[in-house]
Amino acid sequence: MPDFDVVSLPETDHVDEGDTAPDFARPLVDEEYWEDRALDEVVDGPTLLLFHPMDGAFQATYLYNTVDDHGWAEDLDVLALSISTPYAHKRLLSERGDGIRAFSDPGADVVEEYGLAHDVDGMTGITETRPAVFLLDSDRTVEFAWVASEHPEFPDAEAIDGAVERLVD
Incomplete structure (x- = not known):
């Protein structure tokens, strides 16, 4: 029995299949440095865009481990996004982010635009993202x-595997 409650999240009008992923500009972090980049600038082929809670949350660790286990960063560009700072992203990427770059969205504006925001229980004024995975083509179509x-x-990793295979083959 888990030592936490499973909580249903309210329905949301999020970005979905067939939509064009909204463009945004935020600090994009890799293991060495960061700079402001627009999503449109960095999507030039199949791209996996992962939204995860704050760095250090077990959902983030799970998603990064799943990327490694399935070798997605070998077949396409993998980008992540959370409300964590570039400094926190640098630490996470040095520990477990082989081939991943991460956008920093501390104000949760991008999270809101994608329809993924929810308030963190017990943390007044803190909005974070619910976990989400979007596979984009070179035109940012989901x-x-x-x-x-x-x-x-x-997420169902095998379903993502199938979607990646269809897009990159």
């Missing part, structure tokens, strides 16, 4: 979308 409907919830 070819696959998964958005958590409860907390915690994790």
